[in-house]
Amino acid sequence: MTVKTRFAPSPTGYLHVGGARTALYSWLYAKNQGGEFVLRIEDTDLERSTQEAVDAILEGMAWMGLEWDEGPYYQTKRFDRYNEVVDQLLAEDKAYKCYASKELLDEIRGEQEANKETPRYDANHPKIKAVNEAAKDGDPCVIRFRNPKEGTVVFDDQIRGRIEISNEQLDDLIIRRTDGSPTYNFCVVVDDWDMGITHVVRGEDHINNTVRQINIYEALGAPIPTFAHCAMILGDDGAKLSKRHGAVSVMQYRDEGYLPNALNNYLVRLGWSHGDQEIFSREEMINLFSLDAISKSASAFNTDKLLWLNNHYIKTSDPEYVAEHLQWHLDEQGINKDNGPAITEVIKLVGERCNTLVELAQQSRYFYEDFDAFDPAAAKKHLRGVAKGPLDLALSKVEALSDWTTENLHNVIKEVCEELEIGMGKIGMPLRVAVTGGGQSPSVDAVMQLVGKERVIARIKMALEFIAEREANAQ
Structure with a gap:
């Protein structure tokens, strides 16, 4: 059997961190098993789905480097297929037409709540039966799946273990709306069946959907995938991750300066582990990843740790x-x-x-x-009259340099110190401010080498002019 996973976001918003982790886990498992990864856009919510959100999802996936083997498939382009399967279920009496209006269902729900009953759809409710019996062909109706009334739905979740739900707790869900559009829970099943999906990795908030979907798989005689439901990602305050915790959209992390490999490394560890290892190359993630090593517990997002990882990747990549x-x-x-x-x-x-x-x-x-001004604080501290002599001497020496190397520039600074009998800081810091415009930089000789001879000379001269003007103004 070829393992086939899928990532199936709804394009009602951007690719968020939780979705990105789901995509990463699905992608890693497929690659670990030598299988295939499918991208499917679940855009049946016609009112909320947008092309902007589709583009953001595709951009986020591409930025993370999660290439898909098939897709992207769009559910809105498969309506004929869904309707074909709906008609099949109707013909087999595994689905039926329901003419009850939303107002009637709301009325019945209100009565159930008043009687302290669990609100649920009941096809045998007298008011619903009366409406359905009185209906004529052509009246607006939804199509409902005839859920089993007895027994239980049981599946072995790869993360959470055995899950069992009584069919008594499930009602006859709508699989096609009055406008003819199919619904999420139904489309997912048909897609997974048609696309040969063997493993479904998704958030724990889908467990209630899973038990309903399993009954539809069985009604269709379709193979049931293996499921793995991941725990939530929380903010560092223990609350559900949201915009107030900082970046939530994957592309916000791009905008804030994170490397994809750093974010992927961070996300893979939000719920999955391999001993105490923290740093994983892309190849290591693929080779080591397994569904049974994913934790049942929620994970807390820690921006400081992500920053540390990002610095590591900038330094070592x-x-x-x-x-x-x-x-x-x-x-x-x-x-x-x-x-x-x-x-x-x-x-x-x-x-x-x-x-x-x-x-x-x-x-x-x-x-x-080039810049036309120095950092005021750095210039005030280091571009003073006392720096004029060291900078003058450094200028003459760099002008005379024929071989512009870091080593020779280091020797220039060293010679200035020796000839003027001053400490390194007396020339190093004025040079740093002169060449970079500020007081913070890597080793100044290496900086000068990269900035280049022409620019270094011009900037030292500008610093000397600054000092001269400062002295003139002080008189």
Whole structure:
């Protein structure tokens, strides 16, 4: 048997963190088993589904690197197939027409609640029977599935173990609305059957749907997939994850400067583990993943841990991979990487200091753009009269350099210290402010090497002019 999983989001909003984790788990299990992964867009909610949400889902999946083997399939393009199966169930008396209006059903529900009964649809209720018996062909009606009245629905969940629900607790759910459109629980079953889905990974909020769907699989004589229902993801305060906890949409994490590999690594550990290991390459995730290692307990989302992971991936990933995802942020911040050193070299130098790609882009700017002002606090502290002599001497030495290497620039700084008998800080910090515009950067000799000779000379001269103007204003 070829394992076949699916991710089946409803396009009523963006791809959120819980959905992204479900997609990741489904994708990993398929890859671990040498199987196939299907993407299906469940857009039967015609009022709430939007093309914008479809695009956001596809964009989020692509950004995470979760390639699908089949799809995307759209349920709205399969209505003829669903109606064919509905008609089959009607012909086999496994479904029936119900003419009861919403108002009548609300009235009956109110009576049940007043009598402290569990509100549920009952085809044998006198008022419903009367309406159905009086109806004529062509009157508006829904089609309901004839759910078994006795016995239980039992399945062995790969995460939660044995789950058993009495059929007495289930009513005859609607499988086609009065407008002719099929409903979610029915379409899912037909799709899984037609697409040969063997394993369904989804949130625990679907357990109630699963027991209803199993009865439909059985009525159709369709194979029942293996189910795995994942626990919820909570915020770090223990409440259900929501917008107030920060980013919820996957693409928000892109916008905030996270690498896909970092988010995937973080999401896989939100409920799944392999010993005490925290860092997983994509290959390790595929090779080690299993459904029975997913926890039944809810997981808490911790942004600090995600930031730590992101910093790790920025520091340790192939610079070409980081550069690929940094480009979006360079474009957002209007930085042209063609106007300076190779971006991969900047990433190697600056990346270790950055938790996000937003920071990395910001700290890359001075390699590609000149500036017309220094950071006021850094300039006030380090571009003073006492720095004029060291900067003058450094300028003459860098102008004379024919071989522009980090080692030679390091020697320039060292020679300035020796000739003027000053500590490294007396030239290092003024040089840093002069060359970068601020007081924070990696090793200044390495920064100067990447910034380039022409820019370094021009910026030191600008710093000397700043000092001269400062001294003139002080008189």
